[in-house]
Amino acid sequence: MSLESREHMPKEERAADSFGAKLRAWRPLAYSGEGMSRSIHVERERTKTTIRAAFIVVLVMVLGTIGFDVLTLGAHSLFDCFYMTVVTMSMVGYGEVIPIGESISLQLFAVALILFGGGSILYFLSSFIAMVIEGDLAFGFWRRHMERRLGSVRDHVIVAGSGRSGVHVLRELVRARVPVVAVDADPERIDTLLGEFGESLIVVVGDALEEGVLRTAGLERARGVIACLHDDRDNLFLCLTARQMGHRARIVAKVDDPHTAEKFRKVGVDAVVSPGMLGGRRLVSEMITPEMSSFADALLAPTEQLKLAEVTVSSQAPMVGRTIAEARSAAERNCAVLGLRANGATTFVYQPALSERLDAGATLIVLAEHQDLGRLERLLAGA
Numbered sequence: 001m002s003l004e005s006r007e008h009m010p011k012e013e014r015a016a017d018s019f020g021a022k023l024r025a026w027r028p029l030a031y032s033g034e035g036m037s038r039s040i041h042v043e044r045e046r047t048k049t050t051i052r053a054a055f056i057v058v059l060v061m062v063l064g065t066i067g068f069d070v071l072t073l074g075a076h077s078l079f080d081c082f083y084m085t086v087v088t089m090s091m092v093g094y095g096e097v098i099p100i101g102e103s104i105s106l107q108l109f110a111v112a113l114i115l116f117g118g119g120s121i122l123y124f125l126s127s128f129i130a131m132v133i134e135g136d137l138a139f140g141f142w143r144r145h146m147e148r149r150l151g152s153v154r155d156h157v158i159v160a161g162s163g164r165s166g167v168h169v170l171r172e173l174v175r176a177r178v179p180v181v182a183v184d185a186d187p188e189r190i191d192t193l194l195g196e197f198g199e200s201l202i203v204v205v206g207d208a209l210e211e212g213v214l215r216t217a218g219l220e221r222a223r224g225v226i227a228c229l230h231d232d233r234d235n236l237f238l239c240l241t242a243r244q245m246g247h248r249a250r251i252v253a254k255v256d257d258p259h260t261a262e263k264f265r266k267v268g269v270d271a272v273v274s275p276g277m278l279g280g281r282r283l284v285s286e287m288i289t290p291e292m293s294s295f296a297d298a299l300l301a302p303t304e305q306l307k308l309a310e311v312t313v314s315s316q317a318p319m320v321g322r323t324i325a326e327a328r329s330a331a332e333r334n335c336a337v338l339g340l341r342a343n344g345a346t347t348f349v350y351q352p353a354l355s356e357r358l359d360a361g362a363t364l365i366v367l368a369e370h371q372d373l374g375r376l377e378r379l380l381a382g383a
Contacts, residue, residue: 053124060117089117149202158217158225160208162189166228181217183208224250243268315360319379325354339365
């Protein structure tokens with residue numbers, strides 16, 4: 001089920017989903033702040049309860065074995081005493097290896113062992129079964145697996161918000177095989193994302209406006225952040241927080257009101273995108289120049305053989321300071337350089353001359369096949 005259709009479902013139906021309910025129970029975690037401490041505390045307490053119950057069972061077995069040995073004055077082996085303890089605690093009714101009926105003290109001890117031992121076994125079984133049935137065990141494994149992936153991911157894109165715009169952003173990034181971390185405070189949306197993308201997507205359940213959530217999503221190691229929250233004010237606050245925390249990350253924000261774009265640029269946002277404005281342009285393009293739109297889509301699609309890509313010249317690249325002609329010759333590939341923007345320039349030079357030099361920081365727009373593009377990127381960007 002897609003996120004779009006999920007949003008129109010009655011709230012009662014959405015709440016009935018089992019894994020969604022589990023994520024709602026996990027929601028206070030938010031990977032940060034007081035909520036994280038409370039959720040971890042609850043999980044640890046449940047684990048401690050099961051361990052405590054198992055310890056009580058073992059303790060009663062030890063005491064029972066010692067008790068039978070003392071009351072029989074060592075007339076029977078410790079294994080016989082242990083066997084008698086297990087038989088008594090489990091109340092299975094096997095034959096007595098120790099004649100309890102011959103001593104009133106043994107009978108009273110057996111009664112106490114049945115009460116305390118049987119109760120401890122029931123306590124352990126109820127704790128363990130409840131943990132498994134409620135999904136704590138499986139969910140704990142899944143959560144730890146997700147946390148390990150979060151700790152190891154590098155050069156990824158953080159997508160804050162998985163609504164109508166966010167889900168399309170995630171689909172494009174996953175299709176392009178770009179490492180991505182999705183952040184959303186709604187566990188039901190996270191549940192739907194996991195159902196669609198599976199293990200290819202790393203998720204964080206939490207409020208993207210909190211620094212702790214962004215830090216858990218790996219902002220310090222991220223390539224960039226895409227702000228796709230519902231409200232422009234939330235996106236603005238998110239971009240401000242992200243810019244203060246991650247100085248190197250590129251930040252792109254969705255804006256519903258184009259008049260607020262200047263505010264985003266003032267807080268250090270690298271680019272703003274208005275879905276409404278882009279949608280209008282695309283509708284007109286499909287009406288007036290449909291073939292050009294199809295051609296542009298094919299060039300930008302990551303699955304196509306021919307790809308339009310952006311390459312930035314690195315200061316450590318082998319071809320820095322050389323000409324475009326020399327770079328193409330070294331690549332031994334047929335790559336078309338459609339645009340060149342020098343370091344610090346604001347505009348592109350289209351169809352630059354082959355004699356143009358490639359200084360560090362310059363950006364090229366290249367049209368090439370996938371395998372050809374890889375070698376050119378290694379020569380120019382050191383990738």
